[in-house]
Amino acid sequence: xxxxxxxxxxxxxxxxxxxxxxxxxxxxxxxxxxxxxxxxxxxxxxxxxxxxxxxxxxxxxxxxxxxxxxxxxxxxxxxxxxxxxxxxxxxxxxxxxxxxxxxxxxxxxxxxxxx
Amino acid sequence: xxxxxxxxxxxxxxxxxxxxxxxxxxxxxxxxxxxxxxxxxxxxxxxxxxxxxxxxxxxxxxxxxxxxxxxxxxxxxxxxxxxxxxxxxxxxxxxxxxxxxxxxxxxxxx
Numbered sequence: 001x002x003x004x005x006x007x008x009x010x011x012x013x014x015x016x017x018x019x020x021x022x023x024x025x026x027x028x029x030x031x032x033x034x035x036x037x038x039x040x041x042x043x044x045x046x047x048x049x050x051x052x053x054x055x056x057x058x059x060x061x062x063x064x065x066x067x068x069x070x071x072x073x074x075x076x077x078x079x080x081x082x083x084x085x086x087x088x089x090x091x092x093x094x095x096x097x098x099x100x101x102x103x104x105x106x107x108x109x110x111x112x113x114x115x
Numbered sequence: 116x117x118x119x120x121x122x123x124x125x126x127x128x129x130x131x132x133x134x135x136x137x138x139x140x141x142x143x144x145x146x147x148x149x150x151x152x153x154x155x156x157x158x159x160x161x162x163x164x165x166x167x168x169x170x171x172x173x174x175x176x177x178x179x180x181x182x183x184x185x186x187x188x189x190x191x192x193x194x195x196x197x198x199x200x201x202x203x204x205x206x207x208x209x210x211x212x213x214x215x216x217x218x219x220x221x222x223x224x225x
Contacts, residue, residue, distance in 0.1 A: 033213060042202070042217035043159070059214075090158045094213065103149075104213050106158025 003027065006091050006107035012115050013078070013085065021076045021110045023091035032074035033092045033104070036060060043090065049074055078112065086114050119203045124220040133190045135219050137203030140184050148179060148186045151202045153218070159202060163188070190221075198223045 004025040013019045023032065031050050035043040045058030049068040063082025068074055074093075078085045088111050094104040120138040127133045139148065147166055151159035163170055165177040165186070176189040190197055202218040 035215070042200075043215035045214055048213075088156065092158065092213070103161045103164070104151075104159075106160065109156065109158055111156070 004091060004093050004105050004107045006089075006110050008110060009108065011110055011112045013112060015114055016080045018077055018079050019112065021078070021089055021091075021112070023074045023076065023107060024072055025074075025093040025105070026072060027093055027095070027105060028071070029093035029095050029105075030071070031094045032068070033094075034058075034064070034066065034074070034076045035090045035092065037088045037090060037109075046076065085112055087112060119205055119216055121201075121203050121216065121219045123217065124222070126222045126224055127193055128224050129194055130192050133193050133197075133221060133223075135188045135190075135201055135203075135221070136185055137188070138185050139203070139205045142183050142205050146183075146205045148177065148183075149204045149206060150175070150177065150188045151204065151215070153200045153202065159200075159215070162201075193221075193223045195223050195225065197221065 007022045011019060033048040034046040036046055037043050044060050046060055046064050047055050047058055047066045049055035052068055052071050055066050055068050063079055065077045065079060088109050090109045091107045092104045118141060147164055149164040150162045152162050153159040163172055163175050163177045165179050167179050170177045178187045198221060200218040200220050202215050
């Protein structure tokens with residue numbers, strides 16, 4: 001089945017460590033996104049990518065980095081520079097080819113906790 | 116991108132119709148209005164999208180007045196399983212930067 005997969009579902013990080021969250025999609029979508037969600041809050045955009053080898057900062061990019069070497073993959077690295085990384089991270093992809101609508105498909109999320 | 120404003124929260128009894136209104140005063144000519152639903156610890160999922168007048172699917176209806184400066188998501192006869200956060204987005208067809216606001220937290224009461 002086509003879809004978008006995030007891994008791992010739960011991730012624990014020690015302070016000062018970098019960690020990488022995986023996001024893979026087999027929907028042949030051009031665009032991919034990373035969001036952060038804190039308890040009781042909405043989604044905040046970290047980075048997005050419209051095409052391979054290109055990505056743009058969202059509202060809260062500081063302390064994060066991404067790469068887009070393949071269309072299917074958009075990994076997010078939470079660096080030690082991110083002072084408060086504990087959150088729920090969501091990856092999404094969307095199809096820019098359809099004229100009548102743009103629909104985003106989300107993964108199941110990764111819950112990152114700093115210990 | 117057009118900014119949207121929604122109520123932060125709403126409560127409803129089971130079996131009632133729920134209407135959630137979203138304001139988007141700066142909507143542009145080519146923008147579509149899209150609603151998503153999010154359950155706790157899950158990613159949002161697409162509910163409905165429209166450009167003008169009324170759109171209906173198996174889940175909800177979307178009402179958009181002629182000036183398109185607001186829209187109303189209508190959920191018929193809600194059940195406990197409709198308790199979720201509902202997000203309104205306004206986006207240009209083919210746009211690739213999707214900005215979500217804080218959404219409306221709907222709580223359905225038995």
